[in-house]
Amino acid sequence: MKTLLILGGGTAGTMVANKMSHHLDPLEWRIIIVDENETHYYQPGFLFIPFEIYSPSDVVKPKRDFYPSNVEFVHSQIEIIEPDDNRVRLTRDNRAIDYDYLVIATGSRIVPEETEGLTDNGWRENVFDFYTLEGATALNRFLKFWKGGRLVLNVAEMPIKCPVAPLEFLFLADWFFHERGIRDKVELVYATPLPGAFTKPKASSILGDMLKDKNILVEPDYMIMEVDHDKSVIRSYDEREVPYDVLVSVPVNMGSEVIDRSGMGNELSFVPTDNHTLQSENWENVWVIGDAADVPTSKAGSVAHFMLDVLIENMLRHMEGLDPLPKFDGHANCFIESGFENGILIDFNYDVEPLPGKYPLPGFGPFSLLKESPVNHWGKMMFRWIYWNVLLKGGEMPFESQMTMAGKWN
Amino acid sequence: MTTKEFAGATMEVNEEGFLVDPQMWNKDIAVAIAKEEGIDELTEDHWKVIEFCRQSATDNGAAPTLRQITSGTGITTKELFKLYPKGPAKKVAKISGLGKPEGCV
Numbered sequence A: 001m002k003t004l005l006i007l008g009g010g011t012a013g014t015m016v017a018n019k020m021s022h023h024l025d026p027l028e029w030r031i032i033i034v035d036e037n038e039t040h041y042y043q044p045g046f047l048f049i050p051f052e053i054y055s056p057s058d059v060v061k062p063k064r065d066f067y068p069s070n071v072e073f074v075h076s077q078i079e080i081i082e083p084d085d086n087r088v089r090l091t092r093d094n095r096a097i098d099y100d101y102l103v104i105a106t107g108s109r110i111v112p113e114e115t116e117g118l119t120d121n122g123w124r125e126n127v128f129d130f131y132t133l134e135g136a137t138a139l140n141r142f143l144k145f146w147k148g149g150r151l152v153l154n155v156a157e158m159p160i161k162c163p164v165a166p167l168e169f170l171f172l173a174d175w176f177f178h179e180r181g182i183r184d185k186v187e188l189v190y191a192t193p194l195p196g197a198f199t200k201p202k203a204s205s206i207l208g209d210m211l212k213d214k215n216i217l218v219e220p221d222y223m224i225m226e227v228d229h230d231k232s233v234i235r236s237y238d239e240r241e242v243p244y245d246v247l248v249s250v251p252v253n254m255g256s257e258v259i260d261r262s263g264m265g266n267e268l269s270f271v272p273t274d275n276h277t278l279q280s281e282n283w284e285n286v287w288v289i290g291d292a293a294d295v296p297t298s299k300a301g302s303v304a305h306f307m308l309d310v311l312i313e314n315m316l317r318h319m320e321g322l323d324p325l326p327k328f329d330g331h332a333n334c335f336i337e338s339g340f341e342n343g344i345l346i347d348f349n350y351d352v353e354p355l356p357g358k359y360p361l362p363g364f365g366p367f368s369l370l371k372e373s374p375v376n377h378w379g380k381m382m383f384r385w386i387y388w389n390v391l392l393k394g395g396e397m398p399f400e401s402q403m404t405m406a407g408k409w410n
Numbered sequence B: 001m002t003t004k005e006f007a008g009a010t011m012e013v014n015e016e017g018f019l020v021d022p023q024m025w026n027k028d029i030a031v032a033i034a035k036e037e038g039i040d041e042l043t044e045d046h047w048k049v050i051e052f053c054r055q056s057a058t059d060n061g062a063a064p065t066l067r068q069i070t071s072g073t074g075i076t077t078k079e080l081f082k083l084y085p086k087g088p089a090k091k092v093a094k095i096s097g098l099g100k101p102e103g104c105v
């Protein structure tokens, strides 16, 4: 019996388990998936919880519901990976698993302790994150009774998963406070390490204009040094102080601790991975998918989905002694919720920045690229259903894995 | 493409003043660019960072990020901001004759 071992049973790991269970002969292969958490979180839904669009029950389901019956699920923390010996050690019962092929899908997590003072007294009182269910729920409780003041959203450092989420948060906050009738009592500030609204020029300028229209102030090139809870200010390395009444932080994002413990990560504990084949740069039977990989594209569920077919094909090729194909192009596409039941869609890859146009059918859409439309908003809301019912199960989606220029204009 | 004179040599630079060809770089040019960026003297610590960045770019094909510099040199972010005020990653990339560090997506 040969073993395919999947580490992490979140978005990417679940998709790989489902796809691979169709491809591998159960008489020859056993597939094992390990995760320390029995609950699957629909992370894109965290964004909506502070604003009462979703409640916590909308974003959680048992992980086991999504694994195929011929895959063994082990509920345990992964202690260490020993890639030179093709072995992984688990915390539970000190179990060790020898593998023939390993898929790393351990995602990324927030590490607020990386920022001085962030988890001091005010943490989850008037300092929040919304990248965890606990953080988003605590923020919801706070905003319910908030009478207004200065809300500062700070991104500590790039890269972060879903790099558009901070913008969406601000757009939704603008809408939410309008609805509550207190928008005139709320100042919204975006302190970002980026030089503007987004990483790529065209999208940055369009999204930057939207921030301006919605009266959201931008503090660009802002590298946070510390949170000074006593004075209620954040301070940057170049000594800029930004005062807040409520601070919403997107803390430093890093790969799983097990990557670090195993000495397999870069300076942020992401795994060095070939940008186009998704094979580990150091071990040929180790493959990496989703947020855990250090590839220079967005960390997003949609990206994990576009990686999936390339990863599966390349692993199957490798099992037959063929070379992997460099097919992954960094394709990402993200719905950006812009408030007032509107949304924007962006579509890009390693080489081509987000451009205006129509998606997925050139000329028709129904989604508009880099432009606000109600259809884009409904796309985002529908995404939750698609995520639970199609995406996780490795079902077919009406999009190509590789980006296309059809239907776009410069 | 614009050109600019550094330490007696004419260099091609992009619209933000970054050298187009990192191969044309030498230490005199670094000193000249640093002066333009408001750094009058390059100390040992400055050079340590520059050398790390040159090496990192040779290995990885791109100028390193702030975190790569701090974890690679052992110099803290705070010290780095003292050495290269305002945006250190960008500033040191420029002085090292490298392209602008890619904004992460």
Ligand SMILES: Cc1cc2nc3c(=O)[nH]c(=O)nc-3n(C[C@H](O)[C@H](O)[C@H](O)COP(=O)(O)OP(=O)(O)OC[C@H]3O[C@@H](n4cnc5c(N)ncnc54)[C@H](O)[C@@H]3O)c2cc1C
Pocket: A007, A008, A009, A010, A011, A012, A013, A034, A035, A036, A037, A042, A043, A044, A045, A046, A047, A076, A077, A078, A079, A105, A106, A107, A108, A130, A131, A132, A161, A162, A165, A256, A257, A258, A289, A290, A291, A292, A299, A300, A301, A302, A303, A304, A334, A335
């Ligand atoms: C607020 C927010 C909004 C987002 N919005 C969008 C969006 O609109 N569109 C989009 O496409 N994406 C969005 N994303 C990103 C998306 O959720 C992630 O990119 C995606 O879930 C990544 O999948 P993954 O499998 O790589 O990681 P995850 O789904 O995070 O899975 C990693 C798994 O590994 C397990 N694990 C890690 N370490 C260990 C260990 N040592 N032992 C055992 N188990 C371990 C974890 O328990 C987890 O289950 C958003 C994310 C956030 C936080």
